[in-house]
Amino acid sequence: MSDTTTQPRGRIGRIVAASLIGTTIEWYDFFLYGSAAALVFNTLFFPSADPLVGTLIAFITYAIGFAARPLGGIVFGHFGDKIGRKKLLVLSLLMMGGATFAMGLLPTYESIGVWAPILLTVLRLVQGFALGGEWGGAVLIVSEHGGDKHRGFWASWPQAGAPGGNLLATGVLSLLAAVQSDAAFQSWGWRIPFLLSGLLVMIGLWIRVSVSESPVFLEAQAKAEAAAAAGVKEEAPVVEVFKRSWREVLSAIGTRFGENISYYILTSFLLVYVTVHLELPKSTALNAVLIGSAVHFVTIPLWGALSDRLGRRPVTLIGSAGMAVWAFAFFGLVDSKSFVVITLAVTAGLLLHGAMYGPQAAFISEMFDTKVRYSGASMGSQLASILAGALAPIIAVELLKDYGSSTPISVYLCAAAVITTITVAVTRETLGRDLSRNSRDEDTTPVPATAGADRG
Helix, strand or coil: CCCCCCCCHHHHHHHHHHHHHHHHHHHHHHHHHHHHHHHHHHHHCCCCCCHHHHHHHHHHHHHHHHHCHHHHHHHHHHHHHHHCHHHHHHHHHHHHHHHHHHHCCCCCHHHHCCHHHHHHHHHHHHHHHHHHHHHHHHHHHHHCCCCCCCHHHHHHHHHCHHHHHHHHHHHHHHHHHHHCCHHHHHHHHCHHHHHHHHHHHHHHHHHHCCCCCCHHHHHHHHHHHHHHHCCCCCCCHHHHHHHHCHHHHHHHHHHHHHHHHHHHHHHHHHHHHHHHHCCCCHHHHHHHHHHHHHHHHHHHHHHHHHHHHHCHHHHHHHHHHHHHHHHHHHHHHHCCCCHHHHHHHHHHHHHHHHHHHCCHHHHHHCCCCHHHHHHHHHHHHHHHHHHHHCCHHHHHHHHHHHHCCCHHHHHHHHHHHHHHHHHHHCECCCCCCCCCCCHHHCCCCCCECCCCCCCC
16 A cells, blocks of 8 residues: 655644634534524524424525535636645635625615525525535645545544534534523624634634645646646546546445435434424524534544544445434434433434544545546535535425424435445445556546445
């Protein structure tokens, strides 16, 4: 197993820190909207006589942010494969932070009528576009610096930015809910976490601009420039992905499917289920997610490290198969209305989610060649976000509204986990792949194979 791209520990540590802090801030901004959609946007921007209907409309605009993510993945992926990962990561952070800060300044429906939800939706689109370009760049710049032997561990740290951002967003909201009356929170308190994004983005930019470009990308760029000088014309990365790597894109979508749906059911939808269906205080759900996210944050790199020993597939399968079973236990425990039991249910679910999410950055990065890796990884992951994460809260709310029971939601979650289990079972192992090599030059191209295929 080669380790040609290993960096000194201090250097890779700085790169991981920059990616982790940046992704944490971006996910903070993105998840903040999801929490606010469940808690305040349904009444401030989408007023309705039926709380579940208002929440459903709020979650539809939440989903619109996901719809913009593949476009962001295509645009950022194209330029990230052409001019580098670092520049695009700085741009994505600026776009995301600017949109979130502006949300904190928006007038509500009561002040400007229909323009309030329209402006909120436009800003949500900007968030989605920015996040669509963030994920691929953040995990790739770490994956391409981190070396072959420990790539799963290093690349899993930007993944921890998702629960880190959720932890930060939920923590701020939980703190405000604890120190403010409901009336004050509804009136102005909800704006504080959005305005705080401006400060967080400045910190993130200060750290992110200090990292170096990926050596694997620089090597590939030099080869591309030499080929161009020799008159060789290359196709745009997005075109080449769909021509030569469409199987890998499908594998990435399937790998993310159950992971994406389970995360938004366990976090965003839980806030609706606990506050509207069970009629418990919002602090119950917020604090349960807060504790679960803390455990999630710590354990994601452990799952990534385990994938460096066992392989990406076995660890992912632990999570997806476990989630298929946990889908039915989860809501039964939440229905107990006990804070301790609800917290245990969320934490166990997020542990299983982490087994899917931790190895995912390395797994998907290793599926693609360097010159199309940003485009391929971004498109695969962001197309999954539309099919899975964008619709998950909407489908869950609609099922709850129609049936008044959690059972159909459990079936939905289980089916999603089964899809990921099947996809990973028929995808070839990628552990140990040298990212500096072109897959067409080696016999270990990570493409879907038969179930139980040996490592490539």
